[in-house]
Amino acid sequence: MSFVSSFKRAYQVIAIFLHYGLDELLPKKLTPWYFRLWRRSLFWLRNRHKHRPGGERLKLAMQELGPVYIKFGQMLSTRRDLLSDDWAYELAMLQDRVPPFDSKLAREAIETELKAPIESLFDDFDDTPLASASISQVHTAILKSNGKKVVLKVLRPNVEQQILADLQLMRQTSQLLETILGPGNRLRPAEVVDDYRTTILGELNLKLEALNTVRLRNNFIDSDALYVPYVYEELCYPRLMVMERIDGVPVSDIAALKAQGTNLKLLAEKGVQLFFTQVFRDNFFHADMHPGNIFVSRQHPDNPSYIGLDCGIMGTLSDTDTRYLAENFLAFFNRDYHRIAQLYVESGWVSPDTDMQAFEQAVKVVCEPMFNKPLNEISFGHVLLELFRTARSFHIIVQPQLVLLEKTLLYIEGLGRQLYPQLDLWQTAKPFLEEWMSHQVGPKAMFSKAKKHMPYWTDKLPELPELIYDNLKLGRNLLGSQQQMLDKYLRHQQRSHTSNYLLITSAVLLICGTILFNQDVTLWLARACIAAGVVFWLVGWRSRPKIRKF
Numbered sequence: 001m002s003f004v005s006s007f008k009r010a011y012q013v014i015a016i017f018l019h020y021g022l023d024e025l026l027p028k029k030l031t032p033w034y035f036r037l038w039r040r041s042l043f044w045l046r047n048r049h050k051h052r053p054g055g056e057r058l059k060l061a062m063q064e065l066g067p068v069y070i071k072f073g074q075m076l077s078t079r080r081d082l083l084s085d086d087w088a089y090e091l092a093m094l095q096d097r098v099p100p101f102d103s104k105l106a107r108e109a110i111e112t113e114l115k116a117p118i119e120s121l122f123d124d125f126d127d128t129p130l131a132s133a134s135i136s137q138v139h140t141a142i143l144k145s146n147g148k149k150v151v152l153k154v155l156r157p158n159v160e161q162q163i164l165a166d167l168q169l170m171r172q173t174s175q176l177l178e179t180i181l182g183p184g185n186r187l188r189p190a191e192v193v194d195d196y197r198t199t200i201l202g203e204l205n206l207k208l209e210a211l212n213t214v215r216l217r218n219n220f221i222d223s224d225a226l227y228v229p230y231v232y233e234e235l236c237y238p239r240l241m242v243m244e245r246i247d248g249v250p251v252s253d254i255a256a257l258k259a260q261g262t263n264l265k266l267l268a269e270k271g272v273q274l275f276f277t278q279v280f281r282d283n284f285f286h287a288d289m290h291p292g293n294i295f296v297s298r299q300h301p302d303n304p305s306y307i308g309l310d311c312g313i314m315g316t317l318s319d320t321d322t323r324y325l326a327e328n329f330l331a332f333f334n335r336d337y338h339r340i341a342q343l344y345v346e347s348g349w350v351s352p353d354t355d356m357q358a359f360e361q362a363v364k365v366v367c368e369p370m371f372n373k374p375l376n377e378i379s380f381g382h383v384l385l386e387l388f389r390t391a392r393s394f395h396i397i398v399q400p401q402l403v404l405l406e407k408t409l410l411y412i413e414g415l416g417r418q419l420y421p422q423l424d425l426w427q428t429a430k431p432f433l434e435e436w437m438s439h440q441v442g443p444k445a446m447f448s449k450a451k452k453h454m455p456y457w458t459d460k461l462p463e464l465p466e467l468i469y470d471n472l473k474l475g476r477n478l479l480g481s482q483q484q485m486l487d488k489y490l491r492h493q494q495r496s497h498t499s500n501y502l503l504i505t506s507a508v509l510l511i512c513g514t515i516l517f518n519q520d521v522t523l524w525l526a527r528a529c530i531a532a533g534v535v536f537w538l539v540g541w542r543s544r545p546k547i548r549k550f
């Protein structure tokens, strides 16, 4: 992007920002005198939406600024630790549906990736897109080789440049804000923008998305809870993805789900189970669960299954994090706050020099009121959110992967309760977590871990005697050389002590000699002292050890 177009974009962003009066919503700290002076000099850009509440103004501004800001707003809506609930609610309503781009451009982009005309591989390519989102556009067609219905998802032209330019502007602004706010501020704008950058850049590579989709599909290939469309890997490129076309009811269309007689209670429970299975069994979870990406199959409404799309953003946790997370949930439902605080330290999420008593107390203050609600109103997502919020006030930086998980969980719960308001999350998740934990600790766990590592050991076992022999030999040589090094070191120390002793004696003798020299009576004694001092100095200097490395 040239300087002129970057400047134009920056002006456009500022103009929209001021037209929605967002500057009036900034805290005093962020509006120093020079900012207010600058604002007054742009008097012609008035706030035209004075009558609307702040959250709505921010939402409308994001909508007008385009896809990057829309997605940013959606992401912000999940950061309830940073935003008040009404603002988060407004931002969550941002819709990611944008006008389609010219199908000629879509054709060109597809053919560039395929390096072949569309007609050579597909029949009935529909120029009218099935859907048009911020980053990509989806067209339907029939695959010539097998006659199956497919969709072609293609990136918008120049979307990378636009996103990178907008990201750069966001980054500069966030850095400026960070400087004004000073260290230790709660909003951490630069961190929020960096989180977003990672997320959105991940979505720009459809080849990566294709690989994620294949992995998720394989994880649930025999499942009656989740169906993931088949991906034609050989037809996937960084800017194009070809996959099976699915036919389902959008999960947000509750009326249509009811009309086809879907068992909503079962569907809601399956949603929660799916989340726990992805996190705890597979350690690979879909982290972009908005309604446009989840459908419900039209088959078997009495035993419904989900259909998952758009695996651009997937999350994984380390083994230790997964285990501590499960223990955290169990400890929470057993009201064991001490254990929760302990888990945060054991897992390394908080530093060991944290004031544990104060932290435990803070955890209790957060968790206890949740038990005043009926179980079917308790939200795991909120528990995690509040725990992370507490941890943050103890200056703990929560890892992005855990934030991603917390957001997904909040979404899944929201979805579950929308489908079936009486959903009891704990009853649904507890058996799963307990079963999982039993596989992680105790003799059963030891046995299954040993079983898991058996092929590795079978492979490595024949090398073992040779490795033992080599290591013993290495150990013996090492011991020998260590002994030699120690001897050298001791000798060095000894020489150094002797030399220091001689040099100090020489200094004493020389000082005494000089003093006696001035008193005429003991002239011979003075000479003797100085002579002895010189001899001691010479010997001491010569016996200095040489500088060497051990």
Ligand SMILES: Nc1ncnc2c1ncn2[C@@H]1O[C@H](COP(=O)(O)OP(=O)(O)OP(=O)(O)O)[C@@H](O)[C@H]1O
Binding pocket: 096, 130, 131, 132, 133, 134, 135, 136, 137, 138, 151, 153, 203, 229, 243, 244, 245, 246, 247, 292, 293, 309, 310, 312
């Ligand atoms: N395999 C498919 N079969 C049928 N429809 C599909 C398929 N894949 C995508 N779609 C349709 O296209 C829409 C956009 O797809 P997708 O969510 O993958 O795009 P996107 O650009 O990643 O959008 P966003 O990131 O905003 O969710 C979906 O909501 C769905 O309606």
